[in-house]
Amino acid sequence: DESLALCLAGSTEGTWIRTAADGSFAWPRVAAGRYRIETLHDAQPRRLGPDFEVRGDVDFGDLVAAPLATLRWRLVQADGAPWPGPMPTFLLTSADVASEWVRRLPDEGSGTTTVGAGRWRLSLDRDSAPGLAAADVVVDVRAGATVDVALELASGRTVTFVVRRPDGAPRRPRERLTLAAVAADGTSAFDRTLDLLAHDDWRLGVALPDGTYTLVGRTATGAQLRASWTVGPGSPATCELQLQ
Numbered sequence: 428d429e430s431l432a433l434c435l436a437g438s439t440e441g442t443w444i445r446t447a448a449d450g451s452f453a454w455p456r457v458a459a460g461r462y463r464i465e466t467l468h469d470a471q472p473r474r475l476g477p478d479f480e481v482r483g484d485v486d487f488g489d490l491v492a493a494p495l496a497t498l499r500w501r502l503v504q505a506d507g508a509p510w511p512g513p514m515p516t517f518l519l520t521s522a523d524v525a526s527e528w529v530r531r532l533p534d535e536g537s538g539t540t541t542v543g544a545g546r547w548r549l550s551l552d553r554d555s556a557p558g559l560a561a562a563d564v565v566v567d568v569r570a571g572a573t574v575d576v577a578l579e580l581a582s583g584r585t586v587t588f589v590v591r592r593p594d595g596a597p598r599r600p601r602e603r604l605t606l607a608a609v610a611a612d613g614t615s616a617f618d619r620t621l622d623l624l625a626h627d628d629w630r631l632g633v634a635l636p637d638g639t640y641t642l643v644g645r646t647a648t649g650a651q652l653r654a655s656w657t658v659g660p661g662s663p664a665t666c667e668l669q670l671q
Contacts, residue, residue, distance in 0.1 A: 434465045457481050463523075465543070494571035496544060501537035503577045509536055510580050515556030517578060522546035522565050544570035549578060550632050551585050553664055560585040560634030583634050584658055588642070590621075590629040590668045593650050603647060604629045604670075608640040608656075616640055642668065 435442045435454050446452040463478045479485060500517070502510035519530040523545045532538060534555065547568060551561040560583035568574050590604055602623040608616040621629040637659040644652040650670040 432466060435462055495541045496568045496571060497539060497573040498542050498547070498566070498568065498576060499537070499539050499573065500532065500549065500576045500578055503579050505579060505581055507577070512536075513556070513559075515559055515561075515580070516552040517549050517561075518552050520548050520550070522548040542568055544568055549576060551578075551580075553585055556580075558582060561632075562634050563587075563630075563632035581634055583636050584662070585632055585664065586635050586656075586658055586662075587630060587632045587665045588668060589665060590631075590644055590652065590670060592623075592628065593670045596648075596650065596670075599623070599648070604644055605646075606631060606642065606644040608633075608635075608642050611639050642666075644668065644670065646670065 432443055432445050433452055435444075435457065442454065444452060444454060459480075459482050461478055461480055498519075502514070504510055514534040514536060516534045517532045519532060519540065519542070521528065530540065531552070532540065532549075545568060546565055548563055548565050550563045551559070559580055561578060561580050562585075564576055564578060566574055566576055588606065590606060604621045604623065605619070606621060606629070607618040610616050616635060617633050619631055619633075621631055623629055635658045639655060639657045642652070642654045642656055652668050652670050654668055656666050
């Protein structure tokens with residue numbers, strides 16, 4: 428028998444252990460909270476069993492890996508037609524747990540990859556595609572399912588907005604933020620609702636034409652922000668914002 432590497436993943440970076448040869452395992456001194464157990468299959472995370480709450484000792488019993496899902500992706504233009512090129516690289520990361528695991532999708536017009544059940548984010552690798560922009564796409568994948576994803580590309584710039592929680596505010600799992608941007612001529616650039624998931628902040632990658640935008644954000648608990656951001660040659664690719 429061989430031991431297996433397991434990861435206890437929650438709202439922070441996962442804690443890895445190895446099982447004994449007979450498959451038994453234990454994590455000592457785990458703080459109360461919501462967790463999931465994952466292993467690696469073909470160098471990617473794979474969930475073992477459902478999410479669970481820790482409020483004391485937990486007996487996991489026998490764990491069975493959920494069937495992998497199939498993610499089929501294709502690059503398209505705004506009208507849905509195939510993207511003619513050049514072909515950029517997209518990054519596949521978990522939207523559920525904080526992790527350094529990243530899969531680089533082949534720089535092709537379409538393809539297929541396998542993933543575990545959960546929420547996955549596909550984002551444009553900006554270094555591979557100067558002058559191209561694409562919004563992040565987050566998909567919810569069920570075990571054993573096949574999911575088709577269209578990744579829309581356009582000329583422009585991709586900006587990643589990072590919104591920090593108010594200083595000292597308690598962390599509320601899956602707390603929602605509404606973030607909107609209005610262009611200088613009064614037209615809406617985007618209006619999105621985001622979940623606080625793996626990180627202690629909200630993240631949104633969007634494709635924007637050059638210009639100056641007014642940003643307004645709010646949460647259900649009353650935290651708010653209002654800021655201005657200019658997109659253009661030499662402007663930063665990341666905009667960090669703070670709720671008050």
